[in-house]
Amino acid sequence: MHITYTAATTAAPDSPNEDFFAVGDGWALVLDGAGRYPGxxxxxxxxxxxxxxxxxLHLSSCLSQQPEQPLTTIVRSAVEATMADHGSTxxxxxxxxPGAAGAIVRIREDRIDWLVVGDCAVVIDQGPKGCTSVIDDRVDHLPNAPIVEGQVRTYSPAYVATVRNKPGGFWVLASSPDVAEHALVGMLPGHPAATRVLLCSDGISRLTERYGLSWQDVLALHDSTGPDSLIRAVREAERSDPEPQRWRGKRHDDATVVVMRVAEA
Ligand SMILES: [Zn+2]
Known part of the structure; x- marks a missing residue:
């Protein structure tokens, strides 16, 4: 099975890039740092x-060295190893x-496995059979969430502390290995010939969530002008947005995309 990869990542203007991506033998992952609240x-x-x-690093190492392990086991191991790295400080x-949202995809001869947690997405395009997207939008459907209206719409830290990494709330890859059991996971059986899989951070998925493109549009743009053109498209849409404060989140965000393509059978 021959898989090719394309990828691009860019920080939001004037800030470090808190996104990350990696690819390996049949797998890819995207992370999106879930940072601190001011103060x-x-x-x-x-x-x-x-x-x-x-x-x-830990996810990549587990994916390479333990290719038979379920993705949930790999996530649990990588979160535990990262927690140990923090040390006593x-x-x-x-x-x-602080932690990260993440999306992981592993393509094998007989199946595609995926895992999504937080503001990252996986889109599987099977051509004539259609396009399936996996988005973890639990953070947008929190019960009785009080929204703070400031420069951008957001939640207060006191509220987030009651729902973050808690059953019934939302999850990030941070300080709870149990995130593995609460991630969105799935599997597409069968040989994945001629399938494309896109993974991205929400800096890219806002093209569909905010700016009206379909995932087919996003994939077509990628095919015609490459992964960097998706980042250019999102920056253009953000700059032309007349009212960015209507969104919960920043006007610009780090943007990362990886596309895996399985060759024809
Ligand atoms: Zn630390």
Missing amino acids: ESGGCIHPVTWIVARLG CDLSDPLS
């Missing part, structure tokens, strides 16, 4: 870029510990 340490002294890099019992 909150999250109990951790490390920059979000460090946490994302550690998670990315950090209080990982803080419910606001």
